[in-house]
Amino acid sequence: MVHAFLIHTLRAPQAEEGLCRVLYSCVFGAENSPDDPRPHGAERDRLLCKEQILAVARQVESMCRLQQQASGRPPTDLQPQPSDEPMPLHEAPRGAFRLAAGDPFREPRTVVWLGVLSLGFALVLDAHENLLLAENTLRLLARLLLDHLRLLAPGTNLLLRADRIEGILTRFLPHGQLLFLNDQFVQSLEKEFSAAWPR
């Protein structure tokens, strides 16, 4: 199952200044075990959760940047192309890495990530998940978000479109469940979504 989904900024490989920002994150269920005898404030738990997500985002950004450098891709890859063609997401930089127990999540987890232009998408998974399915799902989510939020058009902001993101996640990743959706199912769901959320 998916523990969290996040979208964050990706800086160009050569950029030195600026911080990695988490633009959107959704955690499915809480991590802390309520049987934990230590008294914990609600504020502290929330702070910890946010820090964990930020830590993941930073690591994804670093991995993506290293991969881009290693493959010698020019930094101009981060600028959106002016054409109307769909993004070739199968070519987009992607990868996976493992997070050991305690660093930063209590249990060991795996992160699958995808870099599209200046945005990073990541799924935080349980340690032994079907990574092929996770990768497919992440690509699907990225494609849906790019299409329905028109992230390629200049001036579009995803910060104030959380409702649409939630609409997509509720259907395609309900409660963090990875779904085995073939193309027809995806089209069906997309039609439902478009009907409920006219552009």
Place this chain on the structure above:
Amino acid sequence: MEVREEELRQFCSRISALLRKEEPGPEALDALRRLFLIVSATKYDRKLEKAFVDLLQTVLCPPARPEPLQLLCAAILREMSPCLGLSLSCDHVQSPWQLSLVASVLLAQGDRKQVRNVGQRVFKVLESRQPEGPSLRPLLPAVSKAASLAPGTLREDQANLLNKRLVDWLRYASVPQGLPHSSGGFFTPRARQPGPVTEVDGAVATDFFTVLSTAQRFTEDQWLNVQAFSMLRAWLQLSGPGGPGAPDTDDKSEQEGSTLSVLSAASSAGRLPPPERLREKAFEYCQRLIEQSNRRALRRADSDLQKACLVEAVLVLDVLCRQDPSFLYRTLSCLKALQARLCGDPTCVRALLPLAQFFLSHGEAAAVDSEAMCQHVFSRVPAEHFHSPMLAFELVQFCRDSLPLLGRNLSALRRSFPSLLKLLAWNSPPLTSEFVVLLPSLVDASTAVEMLHALLDLPCLTAALDLQLRLSPAASERPLWDASLRTTSCPDTSQDPQLQGLLQHLLRAEASGAPERLAPLHLLLQPMAGCARVLQCAEAVPTLLQAFFSAVTQFADGALTNQLARLLLERSDSLYQVPGYEARVHQVLSAQFLGLCQRRPCLVVELAKELLEFVGSGGGLRGGGSVLTSVVWAVGEYLAVSWDRRCTVDQINKFFEALEALLFEVTQSRPSATLPQCPPQLVTALMTTLTKLASRSQDLIPRVSLFLSKMRTLAQSPAAGSLRCREDERAIGTRATELLNLLKMPSVAQFVLTPSVEVAAPRYHRDTNTALPLALRTVSRLVEKEAGLLPG
């Protein structure tokens, strides 16, 4: 984003007013979007008034509001979790959609009791399904999540009911095409004609519905079929025998019933209790998926899904066989056929891994030779697919997960280490930490030497792999290598058979047992040493070397330790010249050399010849001289009869002469390109070691005293052209003085500089860098005080 509390409060009042209206409208939506951003953008809490939070909760409850509003309210409440004083409850929510929404907020609170409540409520609504009622689709993921967060959420009878439902959805989902729900308006009968259910290759489906079945429109239970399979593996693991949420079952009846179930499976599956029945149907589903994945999908997305389904089917079969060994017989025949199919298909290589895992887990029980498959996975797959980041990661995970299964039979894994290193060489950032964990299992006494060479040559391997990719004939698609490096600067090895041979050795798939010296290759691949990928790999090597040595020292015997020490010295001078690499590696090697000497002090005497050569060669001065400093220090510490009875005066004298010559060379000559400025640590180490040796062979004392006073003079008035700073000169001068003072009392010198083992053991300060200087300083002060009392 700076929003003050007062502003926030006013903003929330405005939102309250908007939400209380009959038709909230786009203003409310816009305001909620902003509120979500405000709440989520900061990691610190935003205090919202209780009345407002209560209002947000009412939006989630009946009557239904527009979906965007509800989603935003739920998202805001989730963002604030854990939320004290949440009055939200799912007890009276009937609509599956709303229940799912409420559940998403409640499950985020981190309260197990609440999670169980949610699970119970969702289950009840699921059970009370009405045929014409709203879709139950939102509920299955909710119950699955609740059960995984709080195992034992459902009682045994409830779990069995759910099992029954899952069986229905998995196995008996309607094959006839679904009809569209809303039939408002009229349309031609032709438009209403539903198409058949097809396979992904377009053929009409003749067997039961699965996730690989397509149609124009889907019925409710076909949707539930998809969801049921999606949650199947997690549910089986949770609720199976031995699972965390499993009700206590009688294990004995499982074993006895197993042979019976093989016979009865074909016939009356209906008489099996629900958990067994679910397993049986799950088995059939997986078999069907495996068959379906053989078809040639018309669309790329479906082709991707087929592979994911293959992986999942094998994983589910693994769970089934673990829970009920009677499945093994049927599964094996099915999977062996699959293995033959997959081994020949490079696009399905990722599905090979769970298959190999399955054979490893169950191979013994089924007398299957899993070794051949593992060999293929460890040796051949990396060679062809090292450049795929996802496969590389999964393969390394597979290696880690297989360790307990392989037990003592690690020979296949160990033999294939050169192949596995290719994955690391190409994808070092994500895989370095994984290999640090894996290394101790990869290395043993027979592969240690070869492994050390391989680790030191890892960046060279990266360059070689890059070269291999460029030169391969199949390089038609988008380049996998660093496209910014022009091909003209790429070396050509086709002419020289020696280079070809070395390249083949570097790119070998299995341990050869005979390490080769790759110096000519280092030269050849020099143009690629600045590649980003090579640089990244070079940064990972020091960490790996540490891991290697800490693993090897656990089992290395005397002979191996000596071999490694020799290798260390030899290779310190023969590394692939990546910018910054040599310096970093030298730091690790120097520390490790000392470590080896500490474990086995007689090493110094046994390797006296090699050490003398190393000291005399002058090559140790490159790269900061850290290795040379360690060698000098080790000689000073351990070249003594107290450490090894075979130490002779002759040896001490020979070393003395060599070290004296070295010290002369580094201090008298001007720094130049071939003889870089000698670091002060090396100078002081040399002086100290010479003094130590002199204290053991007291004829040398006059010579050393002379040298030390020259050093002191030199330090006090440094020669022109010296690049050392004042502090360094002062340190050298001080040390020279202290040593001179010490030598005035030879027996004390011997005690301080060559303490016997019993005395050396309880060192008051563990750090070797401070113990000796402290002793020297103390003695110095004593001597100077004494000198003050003597006449003249």
